[in-house]
Amino acid sequence: MRNARVWRALVGVDEAVVEKVEFDEGSRAVVGHVRPVRAARGRCGVCQRRCGRYDAGEGRRRWRALDLGSVQSFIEADAPRVSCPEHGVVVAHVPWARHGAGHTIAFDETVAWLATQCSKTAVTALMRIAWRTVGAIVARVWADVDALGDRLDGLSRIGIDEISYKRGRNYLIVVVDHDTGRLVWAAPGRDRATMRGFFDQLGPERSAAITHVSADQADWIAEVVAERCPHAVQCADAFHIVKWATDALDEVRRQAWNDARRAGQTKGKGYGNRVATGDARRFKYARYALWKNPENLTDRQRDKLAWIAKTDPRLHRAYLLKEGLRYVFAVKGEAGKQALDRWLSEPSRV
Ligand SMILES: [Zn+2]
Helix, strand or coil: CCCHHHHHHHCCCCCEEEEEEEEECCCCEEEEEEEECHHHCCEECCCCCECEEEECCCCEEEEEEEEECCEEEEEEEECCEEEECCCEEEEECCCCECCCCCEEHHHHHHHHHHHHHCCHHHHHHHHCCCHHHHHHHHHHHHHHHHHCCCCCCCCCEEEEEEEEECCCCEEEEEEEECCCCEEEEEEECCCHHHHHHHHHHHHHHHHHCCCEEEECCCHHHHHHHHHHCCCCEEEECHHHHHHHHHHHHHHHHHHHHHHHHHHHHCCCCHHHHCCCCCHHHHHHCCHHHHHCCHHHCCHHHHHHHHHHHHHCHHHHHHHHHHHHHHHHHHHCHHHHHHHHHHHHHCHHHC
8 A cells, every 4th residue: 555654654553564444324433444563463462472373362452543633543453362371362453552551652641641741631632532531541650751760879979969849839849860861750848747758668678788979958858867777878969069069159249249339438448448439330240150051151251250350359269269169070080189189178268
């Protein structure tokens, strides 16, 4: 059939031979009659091992496929049974659908994705299925994802973070594996009970294997970590450390600004000798120069930093400390450790 490839693509079916496509007046739907390609035939529906045919089963069967525009479509094929040494007599595997499912894999995947993106009403109306069907589909898609391996296995260095959504009214706790960079767990909430849920799922043995935990400085995270993996090293995560340094720098900048303003009012006294009257404004607007990473500075901002170094050594020193700390996390590894040692020896020289 000339259009077979088009049809195969439209109904989202690979590894299938399209025998014919027809419009079924009774169900007002497009029906693609297919059969699995030879390599996919005669396999157990559960384990997909090749095994002997048992009988013709209940004859032909239909699977709901993705709609073609506004028209519903189905895949129709034989559903013979095979005899698997492990799973007994079962319906043979079909490459376009999960075992026992009434929808194609492409349909399942579309519904599962929609369920994460739109409202319940939108999914059921758009896909023309009942809400409990959505539930069943999500469950079988999730089971496949889970079967790829327990994501909580082999964790040793993890990061725990809170993410806010709905404009900060709701929170998610997320756990990432620092060694693979993958998200391994997430749950709505920001409290001890939710946090304990993660360690409950992890179990005592795998919790004991955790060596490092990075998090922001929330008490409730630190407490649960200390209770469930007492031997793990707790660290602040790089993002928050640099943020604290940046906040501290901003504090020093604000002091410099206030001092310069005061000096402007009481000219010639104390600090005013050091900072000229018109400087207040310049400190106020030095913010971005101080914040930005040096490699991103514009020439003007570079000049501003040079000016700060000359005018207010204290503020410039705070800037260098912030940059030094950022550098530690930018270079990472052994070089990062050495940079951190240097950084730690710095403030004592003040
Ligand atoms: Zn089997």
